[in-house]
Amino acid sequence: MSPLPLEGIRVADFTWIGAGSFTTKLLADHGADVVKIESKERMDSLRSSRPYKDGIPGINRSGYFADRNSSKRSITLNLKTEGGQALARRLIGESDVVANNFTPGTMEKFGLGYEAVRKIKKDVIYIAMSMQGDTGPESKYLGYGLTIGALTGIQYLSGLPEREPVGTGTNFADHIPNPCHAAFALLAALHHRRRTGEGQYIDVAQTEPTIALLGPTIMDFSVNGTVVERTGNQRAPVCPHGVFPCSGSDRWIAISVGTARAWRSLAEVIGVTEWLQDPNLATGAGRWQRRMEIEAHLAEVTKRWLAEELMARLQEAGVAAGAVNTAADVVDRDPQLKHRGHWVTLNHPEMGPSIYNAPPFRIAGAPPVPRRPAPLLGQHTDEVCGKVFGISESEIETLRRAGALT
C-alpha cells in the first residue's frame, strides 16, 4: 500500500471552531502532521459544544470537536507568555504551513503575523481565514456561521418565497465551501513551493468561496438584471421536482423528473395513468405550466408509500428519486454509504468507540483514513516537545511550571 499523499508535511495549526479546523483536518487525515495549538486558558470553543458522549459535558467529550480534529496532535502552549510564543516559533520553524482563522490582527498580537513568521521560516505557506478577509471596511466585523450564510446569499435564496428565508439549517459555509477552498489553495501553494522553493500568504475570506459558488445566480442579476427569488423545491423548467410526503412521521421523498421517459415511468409506478392520456403533460413545458396541480396530486399519492419502497420502485423504472434521509438513516440504514465504508469507528481515549466521516473520496491503493481519533487537550504536548523540538523532560517540566506549557 502506498503512503498517504501528504506525508512529510507539517502544519502549525492555530485554527479553531468550524471552517479552519475542518481545513486542517482534511490535511491531517491524508498524512500531514497537523499540530493543533491550544491552551487550557484558551481552548478551541468547540470542545465545549454539544453533543457530548452520553450527553455528559467535558472538554474531551464533544463530538463536534472530535469530527473536525481527527488525525491531529494537540499541544497546549500559552501564547500569552513569552515562553509559549517562543515554543510556537519553534514549531513554526519546523512546519511547512501555518494556519489560523482569527479576526485580522490577532496573530500579530502573539507576534505571529505573516511578516514575523517569514523571518522564522522563509518559505512558509501562511493561511489566514478570517470572516470577511484581511482588508476592507468590514474586515473586523463580528460574525458566526449563520451570519456568514446571510452575507453570502445562501440564506436569502433558500426556502419558500412566501416564508422566512431559511438557508440550509446548518452553518453550511463552515463545512464544505470554506474548508474545500482553503485546502485547495494550500495544496496549490505547496505545489508551487515544491517547484520553486517560494512560500506565500493566503487570504481566504469566509464569505467569498460561497459567493463564488453562487456565480450563475449572481450573474443572472449582473448580466440580465433578473432578481432571483426563493423557489422552495422548484427548479424551472423541471416538473415534477421537489419533496413529497411519505407514510410515517416526517418522512419524505425527493423526486426529479427531467425527461419524457421518466415522466411515463413515474405515472406507471404510482398508477396515475390519466397523466399519460393528457397530451399537454407530455412535454416538460406543458408540465411546468401545471406544476401546482401535478405536484399536489403527486403529494397525495406518495403519502401511501414508504419512502424507501417508492425510491426503489422509481429507481428500478429509471426515475431520479431519493428518500429524505435523517442522520439515523445515513448512519444505520443507507446501504450505499455502508458499501463505501463511509463511517469509520475510532476508539477515542475518553469517548470510546465513536464514528467519524471518512473523506468523500477514495484514492485507490491509499491506506484508510482518518487515521486517528481527535486528540485530548494537550495529549501530545510532551511528545511534540520531545520529538519535534528535542526538549528534555526536565526542560518540559520547567516550561510547564513557568506556565508556557499548560
Next chain:
Amino acid sequence: MQGKATQPETAARPAALSGVRVIDMSGWSGQYCGKQFADLGADVILVEPLDGSSVRRDGPFIGGSASIERSIPFAYYNAGKRSVALDLNVTDGQQVFKHLVRGADLLIESEKPGLMASRGLDFSTLAAEAPNLVMTSITPFGQTGPYAHYECDDIVALALGGLLYLGGYGDQPTAVHGNQAYLAAAQFASVASMMALLGASSGSAGNGAQHIDISVQECVVMGLETAIQFYDLERNVRTRGSGQLSMAGVGVYRCRDGEIYLMAGGIASTRFWENTVRWMMDGGVADAAQLLEEKWQSHDYLATPEARETFNSLFKPFAARHDKLALYEEGQARRIPICPVRTPKDILESRQLAFRNFFVTQHHPATNRLMIVPGAPYRLSATPWKAGSGAPRLGEHTNEILEGLGYDAVTRAALLKAKVIN
C-alpha cells in the same frame, strides 16, 4: 478602516499551477473543479460531446434566450478553458482522446459507472497511456455499490446525503439553492485531485497513476454539521431548525427594506445582549430597559417562548423602522453580530467586496458581452488567482489542439467529415 486594498499586478506573477495539464470532460458535478485549476493557471481542456456539454442547455441564459452559447452556468464554470468537441462513442474519437490523455496530468470525468470502460477508456487503459495520470471520477453514488446505477439529480443527492432533512420548515424540508450537492462534489474533487498530484510529485504515492472515486452523496454527508455526532453520542436525531438556537435575540428579523440576521443571544457573551439592548434604548425603545434584568443573562430563560415574545415585541418594531444596511453598520459599530440577509443585488453592491475588488469583468466571446462575475475565492500573494478568458464556444479549440497533437490538416478534415470532431 484599513489601508487601501492592493490590487496585485497579476500579469508579472507566476501561476501556482502553470504547466499542469487537465482534461475536463465532466458536467455539473465537476466543471467547477476544472475552473479552480484553470484560475490558478493550469491548462484545462474541456472535452465536450459533438452537441455540447449538458451544462450548456441549463439556464439562466444571457439575454434570456436559450442557446448553447448563452448558458450562464456554462459561461461561469468554464471560463479559462479550451473546448474540444469530440465523439467518444466512436473508435476514432477514442483514439484522439487517448492522445489527449497522454499529455495530461489530471483527467476529471463524471460519466455513469461503466461508460468509460465500454468505450475502452477505463482507468487501466488510460494509465497505460499516461503512467502518472490522476483520474478523478465523480458519480452520484460512487463507482460501485447498490446505488451505483441509480438516477440522480442535485435534490436527490441532497436527500440521500441527509442535508435536505435539516433545511426548511417544521412542516416541509426545502433544498438549498444553487446545485450545492454537485458543487460539493466538484470542490472535493479539486482537493482530492490536488492531493494526488502533490503526492505524485513528491513520490510518496509510489509510482504510477492514481484513480480517485468521488461520490456526490458522500460529499453532501460532509455537510451535516453535528447531526451525525448528536445521533452517535446522544441518540438524538437532529431535525429542522434545531441547528439554530431558538432563543430570544437570534434569527431573521424583517426591517424596512428586507431582512437582517441577529445573534444577540445564544453565543457565550452577554456583552452582545447588553449592546443590543442599549442600542434599542438609544433608539427610543424605553421599554427595552427591562431586558437588562438579571434573568435575561440565563440561556435557559432566553430559550423560553416568553423571552422570545418579549424580545420580539420590542426588537421587531425597532428593526422595521430601519434599513438593513443601517442596521448592519450601526449594530456592528456597537459590536453586535448582526448582518443583512443579502440578496444577489446586495452582494454586488457590498462595499466590503468592492474594496477587495472581488468582482471582475469578464469578456464572453460568444456574445461579445462584458459580464461581472465573482472573482478570487482565495488570494495567494505569490501566485494570484487570475480570471481566465471567457468560456469557449463549442469546439472553439478543436483544430488547434488536434494540430498540437500532430494531426495534420488532411486528417483533421477527415475526422470532421466523419463527424468524429466538431
